Amino acid sequence: MFKRILAFSFFCSFIPFITVAADKGDNTELTASTAMKSHDKRLDRGDYLNIIASKERRLSGEPSNNALRWDVVQGELMTSNLDKVEKHLKPLLSDPQYANDALYTQGVVRYLQGDYAQAEALFQKGTRDLKNRIRLLYIYYQTGHYSKARELFDDEQLKSLSQNDMALLTLMNSFGSAQPYRPDWKSDKAVLPFISMNNLPVVSVSVNGQPVNVFIDTGADLFVIKSEMAKTLGLKSKASLTGTYAGGKTAETHYSRLQTLGLGDVTLYDVPVDIADFPESWAFTDEKTGNKIDIDGILSTGVFHQFLTTMDYPERQLVLMPRNKESQNNVAKSGGVNVPFILEGTHFMIVKGAVNGKKDMTFFLDSGLDDPDAAILLQKEALNYVGVKLQDGEHVIPDDDKGGLGGGGFAITRLPIDSISVGTLIQKDSTGLYGVLPEELYFTESGMILDGFISHQFLKHYKWTIDFDSMMMTFQ
Numbered sequence: 001m002f003k004r005i006l007a008f009s010f011f012c013s014f015i016p017f018i019t020v021a022a023d024k025g026d027n028t029e030l031t032a033s034t035a036m037k038s039h040d041k042r043l044d045r046g047d048y049l050n051i052i053a054s055k056e057r058r059l060s061g062e063p064s065n066n067a068l069r070w071d072v073v074q075g076e077l078m079t080s081n082l083d084k085v086e087k088h089l090k091p092l093l094s095d096p097q098y099a100n101d102a103l104y105t106q107g108v109v110r111y112l113q114g115d116y117a118q119a120e121a122l123f124q125k126g127t128r129d130l131k132n133r134i135r136l137l138y139i140y141y142q143t144g145h146y147s148k149a150r151e152l153f154d155d156e157q158l159k160s161l162s163q164n165d166m167a168l169l170t171l172m173n174s175f176g177s178a179q180p181y182r183p184d185w186k187s188d189k190a191v192l193p194f195i196s197m198n199n200l201p202v203v204s205v206s207v208n209g210q211p212v213n214v215f216i217d218t219g220a221d222l223f224v225i226k227s228e229m230a231k232t233l234g235l236k237s238k239a240s241l242t243g244t245y246a247g248g249k250t251a252e253t254h255y256s257r258l259q260t261l262g263l264g265d266v267t268l269y270d271v272p273v274d275i276a277d278f279p280e281s282w283a284f285t286d287e288k289t290g291n292k293i294d295i296d297g298i299l300s301t302g303v304f305h306q307f308l309t310t311m312d313y314p315e316r317q318l319v320l321m322p323r324n325k326e327s328q329n330n331v332a333k334s335g336g337v338n339v340p341f342i343l344e345g346t347h348f349m350i351v352k353g354a355v356n357g358k359k360d361m362t363f364f365l366d367s368g369l370d371d372p373d374a375a376i377l378l379q380k381e382a383l384n385y386v387g388v389k390l391q392d393g394e395h396v397i398p399d400d401d402k403g404g405l406g407g408g409g410f411a412i413t414r415l416p417i418d419s420i421s422v423g424t425l426i427q428k429d430s431t432g433l434y435g436v437l438p439e440e441l442y443f444t445e446s447g448m449i450l451d452g453f454i455s456h457q458f459l460k461h462y463k464w465t466i467d468f469d470s471m472m473m474t475f476q
Contacts (some may be wrong), residue, residue: 042442044381045361045449050080051405066095073105080352080448081363082109082342100127107135108446112342114471118142121328130157134165137172138346142305144180146172166361167239171255171272174238181306184270185322191266194316196288199313199370200456203299203318206262212296215284216318217312217368218466219453220300221347223261224274229296230256235275261303266320270308282370298368301347310465311367325468331465332407336476338425341365341466344444349466351473353422355432356386361451364420367472369455373431376420376458379442385432388415390434410436420458424476427458 025352041052052075059068069088076084086109092102107122116139120234123132123139133152140148149172153161161169201217212229225235237254261271299318310319310329312373321327341351348364355361361382371379383390393413412435419428437453444450463476 007130009046016103020135030048033186042381044385045079045451046385047405048075048449052076052079053428062116066092069100070101072368073102073214074447077105077108077447078443078449079360080342080350082112085109097359104132104135107132109388111135111139112344112446114343114468129218130160133157134161137165139169141172142343143344146180147177147357149173166302167255168242170239171257174257175270176271176330178270180270180272181278181303183306183322184267184269186265188321189327190266190320192264192318192320196284196286197313197460198285198291199372200284200292200368201313201316202284202295205262205297205299207297207385208259209262213284213293213412214299215295216366217298217299217366218304218347218349219364219368219455220270220274220298220302222255222274222302223258223300224276224294224298225256225258227275227277230254230273230275235273237275240297243293263303263320266307268303272302272475287337292392296321301349304466305347305468308465308467308469309458312463314463315458328467328470331467331474334463334474334476336463336465336474337423337425338471339425341471341473343468343471344446344448348444348450349473350444350448350450355420355421355451356388356418358386361385362449363452363454364450365422365455365459366453367456369433369453369457371433371455374414374433374455374457375430376417376452376454378415378434378452379437379439379450380434381442381449385451388417388432390415393434422454422458423475430457 050367052072055068055072055075057071059065062068065133072090073085076082076088080136085105089102089106092098093104093106103126104121107119107126107422110116110122120136120139127131132152136152137149140146149169153169153383155360158166158356160411184430192205195204195213196202197246200217202213202215204211205214207225209230209417211235214394215344225233235258237256239255240252241255243251256273256275258271258273259269261268278295282295284291284295285291304320306323307320308331310321310331312319321330339351341349344350344367350362350364353363378388380390390413393415414435415432415434417430417432419426420430432452441450467473
């Protein structure tokens, strides 16, 4: 079900789930089969919004038409209008024809909102079919209840799992009864100074007691460790999977497990990790001295999820606090701009924003794009929606030894972007990239449109706090 993608230096996961037919007429059905036929013919967000608005008008005159209502639900989910999804699901939950699908969709909404207890109850209440079981697998992954995944699947379902889902299940089962990410605090917070921020922030951590330098990347899921360092530490592969990276390139990574991950004044015990080969072209230097910095890992959202996490770019430090009310109150005292987010898949932190004034677009906040200029990666449909023409950009092809873990050799277009906004934050005269994101990533695994990724050149101006309990980000 889940695939992995990395563009330049960031990890992501996706699956196209709900798509739309190419006919723009009032009778267009929101289906899961036709919008991916041709990239050039696929609709953009504006097309979908027009179709949904038309169906909403029809539904107002046919309130008992549950077939139409279900179609509207899929459309509202596609455009990430979760409040409207909830509204239209209510009548469907009592209709035998749609009850199971409605219950499943309600569970998906709760998962996106980070309400894992409610999501678990809804998926358990539903049928024991594979899609409900897979959703429960990812709930137990997010909540650290790995042992609850042991009895999820029967023998036939195990045969039907994707390679990536089976790899994740194997990793979780390898923990036995051990709780992942167990913290041991020496003080009330951990502060990790940035060794460098050229272009991504680098901090020093310890893996199984050995100091290593890692760069910060919210686009990565699990903590990632370089293959050579994994060999030095004697880490054994628990499972392997094929990842899809920048430009659609693929490469193999492996799941394993660290005994300890030291993060300043907090140590995490039993930490799941990815093992990957890092390209030699990934060069990090100290911006003050120009000296090379050896990088052996990626500090990621899977780790940040354990804390109330602040990437303080102006003060050049990473701050980790316990996930509790006291930490939340300390953040609230400092003020700032609050932006709600949802968590899709394993680690996609998605917010609403705008490009060139086009509102209600959806972006994955992925801090790991190592590019000196670009603040945003955009899909072709998003460019169409905001009125940016590809022919107006600068076209380049990275060398094959550059790019993500899968290498380069794919075409990229650099484009001038008038403005990018997240909440009330706005930045003008930016640079965007097209060609890095695979076409399939235009739809998330829950079926939402994903217009693009916002990255380091946008985020570096802020003290950025991520609260996974309130599902709120704060920017100062």
